Amino acid sequence: MSICTRKRDLAYLLFFVTHVPIILLIDTVPLLPTFLQTNLSHNLRAFYITTYxxxxxxxxxxxxxxxxxxxxxxxxxxxIWATRGLLKDHPLVPVHLLVFGIQAFITTLTSLVVVWSWTDRSIAEKQQLTMLYAPYLALGGFMALDMVFRLRDKLMPKSKRE
Structure with a gap:
């Protein structure tokens, strides 16, 4: 079945395609070896810190x-794997995306709880950060639930669920 007919999978695919550059150009820059760090990544990260x-x-x-x-x-x-897996409708996609969704939900929720505990940031700054983090929280939770139901449908015949 084509990715175009699987709307949720298409949304997940678009997320993963955009997630890779964000990981490499902003989030993980301090952890990367210097030869993998670019002026662009340092500028994007500096812009993010200054702005948010x-x-x-x-x-x-x-x-x-x-x-x-x-x-x-x-x-x-x-x-990277999910990009290909979603395109090919790989049978392990639900297992991998369940783990990813749970992990993304928990880590993002933890981060947001801490953001709202900060006393040296204004409510407006916390709201702005929440607007950036909340889509990851929502996507992680939705993805995990979606994958639970997909796995249930594959592992349990409808007659056993009733």
């Missing part, structure tokens, strides 16, 4: 650095 005043990028706490390592070591390869 995101403390996680200014002076990341250790736990957030762990989240960034997860992004580099898990999100990046998974995003």
């Amino acid at each position: 005043h995101d403390k996680f990028f200014e002076d990341p706490p250790t736990w957030f650095t762990v989240f960034i390592w997860m992004e580099l070591l898990y999100h990046l390869p998974l995003s």
